[in-house]
Amino acid sequence: MNNITIAIDGFSSTGKSTVAKQLAKHLGYIYVDSGAMYRAVTLFAMQHNFIDAKHFDRETLVAKLAEVTISFTFNPELGFAEVYLNGVNVEKQIRTLEVSSFVSQIATIPEVRSQLVKQQQQMGKDKGVVMDGRDIGTVVFPNAELKIFMTASAETRAQRRFDELVNRGDEVLYKDVLHNVQERDYIDSNRKDSPLVKAEDAIEIDNSNLSLEEQFQKVLALVTNTLQANK
Template identity: 75%
Template sequence: MKNITIAIDGFSSTGKSTVAKQLAKHLGYVYVDTGAMYRAVTYYAMQNGLISDLDFNKEALIYQLPNIKISFKFNKTLGFAEVYLNAVNIEKEIRTLEVSSYVSKVAAISEIRQKLVEQQQQMGQDKGVVMDGRDIGTVVFPDAELKLFMTASAETRAERRYQELIERGDDVEYKDVLDNVKERDYIDSNRKDSPLKKAEDAIEIDNSNMSLDEQFNTILQLAKMTTEDCE
């Protein structure tokens, strides 16, 4: 069976990573969480005092890009690849609401996008890859055989994210999560470089009322049909 490239784009907290991991595992494909790459750069900026509520030293972050080494290492116990920044596992650290509050600003910087897009294209050059993010079907892999665009209401996405953070033990308020979701939607959709938008040939999936199983089975069937069409 011929391997294909599967590009999954969409708004924050639409479950892109969850279904991408499931799909990659089922198909035996490589999974790349591009959002985690931008979160890793954001975490680096936070750790080095380059971004806060009061200031964002973009020039310093761009200058230090050569010092930022991002990699993925598969964790057999968890069943997916974790994110490493300069050889340190930061999978848990980058999933906080604080990182979420800054990541869209970091991702809007053209120099950072260029660096990470090049890495992402290298990761998927042999196909057999499932990649999720904001610009996979429009910029990273415009020729991907299957493009999906995930969406759901802001309230639904905020509730999912809120429950996820609470289960992790984070002390957060639903309103703060909802505000963050709406702010990220605006920044992602209105940035000048590679704004979040649905590719013309992408299949839109509104999972507001879908269970995880329904979502997975729907997308798996699309992947199978696309693969058969490419034979």
């Protein structure tokens, strides 16, 4: 059976990464969290004081992009690949609400998107890959055999994100998380370069009322049908 490329796009906190990790593990495919790559660049910008609540030194960040190396290393204990920024594990640091508040701004920069898209396409050149993000089915892999677009209400996604942050010990308010989700939705959908849109041939899944298992089984059925069609 031939390997395929699976592109999963959608709004923030729709569970894209969760189902992508499940699929990759089940199929023995490579999993790439493209959003984590943008988060890593955001963390790099924060570490070097290129961006904060008061200013955004976009030109300097672009000039320093050559110094950014992002890689994924599989952690057998966790069952998925963790993100490394210039050789340092930053999996936890990139998941904070502070990084979330800046990542959409970083993702609007054409030079950042161009560099990361090239890396993502290289990672998936041999197929057998599950990649999630905002423009995977429209820009990174427009010829992917299976494209899925995940969605859910902003309130549902904010609650999921809030629970995730609280469970790991972060002190956050639900209203702040909801505001972040809504703000990211607007920026992601309205940026000039590769805005978040559903690919014409993508299959939309609203998981507002689906459990993780129901979501996985629904997506797995789509994968199974696609694999059979591509024998």
